[in-house]
Amino acid sequence: MIVERLAESVARRPCDAIAFSGGLDSTAVALAHVKLGHRPLLVNVQLAESPGTDAPHAVEAARRLGLPLVVRYVPMWEALAAVEEVVKAIKLFNPMEVVNCSVQYIALKLARDLGARTVCTGDAGDEICVGYSFMLTKPREELARYMDPSRWYFCSFDLAKALGVEVKAPFLEAAQHLLAIPIEEKIKCGLGKCLLRQELGDLGQRRKDPAEVGSGFHALYKTLEELGRKVEVDLPLDGPARYLYHIYRKAGLSYPKARRNPCPRCGAELDDKRYCKMCGYYGGG
Structure with a gap:
């Protein structure tokens, strides 16, 4: 059901490459291509100094799908250079957003440099298929609001423009079609992505790892925090956000301060859960 809908999307215009973690979402996208007879290049990114969990899964999934795979081991200096470009592209200094999007930035750049003009991602798979563990415990009405596409943001589109x-x-x-599947069906087995796991069979048994863990880029947090201690900033920021804000300001970027519900650290507007997308502050308790 899900892969079939993905194949309908792919049929309109297949991708030359797929940003591939070996997780359920990118595997489903790759399988949709295979079912239509396409052989896109799969690209995976790892931090050379601290590889993550993705590579073995990506290699095995690529083998079983019969698709070519390139795994790129990126040195720390290149990852930090990507961080700067990501801050400029997405105009945030939120550490979680920037680090995860840096993985995507390098994957898209790698695909481009290998000749791809169109790159597929697994974006929205978690939101649509109830992939995050916290979604399983949300009250139904709150979960339905979270699954509203108008609330979603995927940095890959901004990064693609820059690249x-x-x-x-x-x-x-x-x-539209996948959200019409009843939520109860998506969570009936008690695991995230229940239906997608069933469709993928043996390829759908992997646990959920965020991009920063799968790529090893979570090691960037410590490096960014250390760099932040060496710069002066005009906001009460600490940790990785301090250095990312330094990059943000050095790029000549600015943002409007909130008149209502301002973040106590950066002054941007908090959402209804007291989360600041701009700097990553969370005061929701």
Whole structure:
């Protein structure tokens, strides 16, 4: 059901490459291509100094799908250079957003440099298929609000513009049909992505790892924190956000301060859960 809908999206315009973690979302997108007879290049990114959990899963999934795979081991200096470009592209200094999006930035750049003009991602798979563990415990009404596409943001589109490539997100393109599947069906087995796991069979047994863990880029947090101690900033920021804000300001970027519900650290507007997308502050208790 899900892969079939993804294949309908892929059929309109297949991708030359897929940002591939070997997780359920990117595997489903790759399988949709295979079912239509396409052989996109799979690209995976790892931090050379501290590889994550993705590579073995990506290698095995690529083998079983019969698709070519390139795994790029990126040195720390290159990852930090990507961080700077990501801050400029997404205009945030939120550590979680920037670190995870840096993985995507390098994957898109790698695909582009290998000749791809259109790159597919697994964006929206978690939101649509109830992939995050916290979604399983949300009250139904709150979960339904969270699964509203108007609330979602995927940095891959902004990064693609900066890199001169096109990004496609088959899950997002099929969102209208996939969101019509009852939530109860998506969580009936007690695990995230219940239906997708069933469709993928042996390829759908992997646990959920965020991009920063799968790529090893979570090691960047410590380095960014150390760099932050060496710079002066005009906001009460600490940890990685301090250095990311330094990059943000050095790039000549600014943002409006909130008149209502301001973040106590950066002054940007908090959402209804007291989370600041700009700097990553969370005061929700």
